[in-house]
Structure formats: structure tokens, C-alpha cells
Amino acid sequence: MSSSVQRKRIRKSPEARRAEIVDTAAAVALAEGLECLTLRRIAEELDVRPGLISHYFPSVEDLVAEAFGTAAGAELEVLLPAGAAGQAGVAGQAGVAGHAGQAGVAGQAGVAGPPGADGDVPTPTGRLARFFARTSGEAYDAISRLWINARHLSRYRPLLRDRVAEQEAAWRGRLEGVIREGVECGEFRTEDPNVTAIQILVVLDGLGAHANTEDRGRPEAVTRMAVTTAERELGLPRGALTGGA
Numbered sequence: 001m002s003s004s005v006q007r008k009r010i011r012k013s014p015e016a017r018r019a020e021i022v023d024t025a026a027a028v029a030l031a032e033g034l035e036c037l038t039l040r041r042i043a044e045e046l047d048v049r050p051g052l053i054s055h056y057f058p059s060v061e062d063l064v065a066e067a068f069g070t071a072a073g074a075e076l077e078v079l080l081p082a083g084a085a086g087q088a089g090v091a092g093q094a095g096v097a098g099h100a101g102q103a104g105v106a107g108q109a110g111v112a113g114p115p116g117a118d119g120d121v122p123t124p125t126g127r128l129a130r131f132f133a134r135t136s137g138e139a140y141d142a143i144s145r146l147w148i149n150a151r152h153l154s155r156y157r158p159l160l161r162d163r164v165a166e167q168e169a170a171w172r173g174r175l176e177g178v179i180r181e182g183v184e185c186g187e188f189r190t191e192d193p194n195v196t197a198i199q200i201l202v203v204l205d206g207l208g209a210h211a212n213t214e215d216r217g218r219p220e221a222v223t224r225m226a227v228t229t230a231e232r233e234l235g236l237p238r239g240a241l242t243g244g245a
Helices: 014-032 039-046 050-056 060-079 102-109 116-120 124-134 138-153 158-184 193-208 225-233
Strands: none
Touching: 014 039, 014 050, 014 060, 014 138, 039 050, 039 060, 060 124, 060 138, 060 158, 124 158, 124 225, 138 158, 138 193, 158 193, 193 225
16 A cells, blocks of 8 residues: 655745755856756756746846856855954855855855854954965865856856856955955055955956866966965065965
């Protein structure tokens, strides 16, 4: 006799379900690329009907933009947490870059969050040193590939283009804020924190453009080019942003 007892599905709130969909899409994008995102693919990942995904995201373009924004926002909170002292745990709070599930995405991407007291770096110099220490390795390469992917596709997808611009502005603003804080407390010297922030990010983007190619054997002068740029533009001695990291 067949059993009439069926596995009971847990009914999730609309907010929780939407967060689950976005986090799953972000994880797929990081692993395989934004082109692989379809409503059917995410439905299969979550073992639900495609109609449920389309209920929250009628267009796949909406999901692609949201997935990229979530992954990029999670990266920012891991590499350069908000707050004067770069407090740990910011990535798990609701409202960060418009999504509460980003801490989970950072974990799926393999980017380690601030361990223990590591989130209590007291100075702007310490925050930047930690930032540069984390902008390397497989996890950072994965997010670099996603940025390359998003910038290419954004030429043809307006929603994604807007989200890329939004994330670029968030990165500039966050880094500029740390630099301004350093100038105000006398740690850094620069005439224009905004320009300096852009210079650092441009170098990081340039190095990240090689995430899809072999980089072993790269000269040290190249691997630390972003750090060298920051130390020079901020009036710091060589090694100031690497010695304690």
C-alpha cells in the first residue's frame, strides 16, 4: 500500500524566497558566468517550478542585474567593510547594497569574511592593508571574472549597465571615504581623495583583467602595482600597506 504521507514543503516568506533566488543566481553567476542565468536554470537549482522564479523576476534581465549587484555588493562588504573601524558582520545586515542575503553569497564565492577581531582594524592604514591583502587568490579571481563578464554584457543590457554603474560608484565612494578619513587624521596625504581612489581601482581592474589567464611568474613589481600606487599617492613609505597585512 502506497503511503499517503508526502514530504511537506516549507512555505517561505516572499522576502526569504526572493533572497534565496537571488543568492542562488549570484552563486551560479560566480561559478559559470552571467550568460548561464536563466529562469529555468535557477528553478532547477532550487527544485521549484520556473513559474515561481518568474513571479519574482518576470524578465531574466532583472535577475541577471540583481545577481550581479548582490555578488559585487557582497564582495565590497568583505574586502572593505563599512564603518569607521571596518566592523565585522556588516555583510550580514539587511540593507547592504539593497540585499540582506549577501553574506551568504560571499561565503559561496569562497571569500573569507573578517575572522574574529580582524574586523576591528582601528586605522585607515590598517583597513587599506587588509583590503589589499584580500585582493588576491582564487576567490578574488572569481569576482574579477564576474566584473569582466558584467562589463562586457552591459554594453547590450541596460538593466545590467545601470547596476554596474551603481556598484562602481559604491566602490569609489567606499574607498574614497577611507582615504578621506586617513587624510583627516593625518595618516594620508593627497590633494584629491576621489582621484586617488579612482587611480587605485583602475590599477586593480587592470590586474583583474588577467583573471582568466595564467599569472604565475608575474614580477613582484606587477603583483603589488596597486599597493605601490596607493602608497605613492597617499604619501606612505614602501611596505606601509603590506607589512602588517
